[in-house]
Each structure stands twice: as C-alpha cells, then as structure tokens.
Amino acid sequence: MGERKKIIIDTDPGIDDAMAIFVALNSPEVDVIGLTTIFGNVYTTLATRNALHLLEVAGRTDIPVAEGTHQTFLNEKKVRIADFVHGKDGLGNQNFPPPKGKPIEKSGPEFLVEQAKLYPGEITVVALGPLTNIALAIQLDPEFSKNVRQIVILGGAFAVNGNVNPASEANIFGDPEAADIVFTCGADIIAVGINVTHQVIMSADDKDKLASSNGKLAQYLCKILNVYYAYHLEAYEIKGVYLHDPATILAAFLPSLFTYTEGVARVQTSGITRGLTILYNNLKKFEEVTEWSNKPSIKVAVTVDAPAVLKLIMDRLMES
C-alpha cells in the first residue's frame, strides 16, 4: 500500500462522529493528524471535550485537538444544537468523566491553515459538522483552498428533503453562509449528502453483532448508541440508525464506494429555504448569467455501495 493519507477531521461529536473517528483510527489507509471542533450536535466547548475524551478512549492522545469557533461565519452567537439526536452530552447521556487532555493553543481554523501550508497537496479535511471552521480557514489564508488536497463534506440534501426541515440538512443549516463559501472556494471537494447517507443503515441486528464482539471501541459504542437508535425510531420510525459520518469518512480514502456527479453547488441563505443545497447538473445552457455561472465545480455523491460501506464500518469497529 502507498503512503497513508493525512486527514484532519472537523467534528461535532456526536454519536455518529464518534463512530467515524474510531473507523478512521482503525483504518490503515489514513493517518489522522488532528481533530478540529465545531458546534452542531453539541456546542463547541462540549465538542472539544468529547473529541479529547474519544481520543483517550481510543488510546490516541498523541493526536492534537484544536478548538474551533463558537459562532457562525456571520458571528451569530445563537447556533442550532441537535442534542435531541445525540443526548445532552452528545454521547448518549453517559456522563463520562472529563478528559485529562487539553486542546492545543491554536484555533481550529489556524490549525487547518498551518497544516495545509506545512503539507501542501497532502491534507484531506473531512468536515462532519457545519462548515464554519473551513470557511474561516479560507478567509484566513486565500491559499488554503489550493493547499489542501481535498475537502470531504458530510452535508447537503441534494434533490431530497432535508432533516432539519423539508429544505435543509443539519450541517448546511447550521451555517449556510459558510457552506456557500466552501462549496465555491475552488478546492477539490466531495459532498456526501443525506440523499446518500440515508441508504447506509445500521440495523438493530448489526448493533447486536457489535455488542457480541470483544472490541473495546465496539463495546464503548454500544453504550452510547441507544440514544441514537431511540431518536431514529421516533423521528423516522426505523429500527436502525443512519451512518452519516462513518460513511463520509470512507469517501475520503475509499472513494470508489460511491459514484459522483460534478457541477456547481450553491446554498440558499435566506427565506424559508435557508440551507437548501442546489447543484447545477449542466444539462441545460441557460440564456441568463446565473449565480451558478463561472464558479468552480464540486463532486456530489449520487450512489453508494451501501452493503460494502456497512461491512467495512462494522469490521473496523470490531477490530479494536
């Protein structure tokens, strides 16, 4: 195998974030060189605490955690938190003791800029929460979009309903202005939306399988997963959970598990459709100059080999 891909995970842990981080730590294809934190599933302060805690659980306190911003790109202090999905503590209401470790001095956006500059063309950023830190990194350093190898985003609901409201998916809704900046920044981008992640479901039987394995991380996840299962049963009436974040992590280093289309993607920033993601599919040449004209294209996932993705996630979580 070639050299491991260097990845930085921008995360708001979050139960499916915890799964994604553990999958990455157990994947020989990647080297996790840092975590940056963001609000979304929890407030940023708690995201930092949870990120440090998860690294301690995994025995990987060598990996730095850089705390990201507490407010949106437009400096709004009021942010949307999905604690009803993940529990008040973000990790299934387990009330784990506080971590021993501390975040590094640098902020999340500063760490992203620094690492992309240090390893030009080598860093893949996997963004599992609202895109504020990434937009701030672009603002801090105009070269950031060129310096990163790729940005892989869990976000958007492409041609399907959202999960916050019919228009908008949670990560884009969390900071639509940031998302629009990132989608149009010119970096190599893969967006994996809920139109795709909703096909990757971990059933109750799969959870039993996880519980029967001796893996330390699998055992840990079984404890925190109950809240996530309860939420899916209530909100979607399914006895399973969507693996948004772990599926997206795999797209960062096993991209052929998905198929993609390419085009300019923009984000609605106002009105009742705030947070709506719209991809121009290039099928028609418009007479008018549009808000999609002369902007860089991104790749948007359209299909997924769901059984293969589920198997990989299960295998890697049970290995530990």
Ligand SMILES: O=c1[nH]cnc2c1ncn2[C@@H]1O[C@H](CO)[C@@H](O)[C@H]1O
């Ligand atoms: O109904 C929901 N509202 C808000 N956030 C959600 C919901 N379902 C899942 N997520 C969280 O948002 C990301 C995917 O959109 C995932 O990180 C998931 O944990």
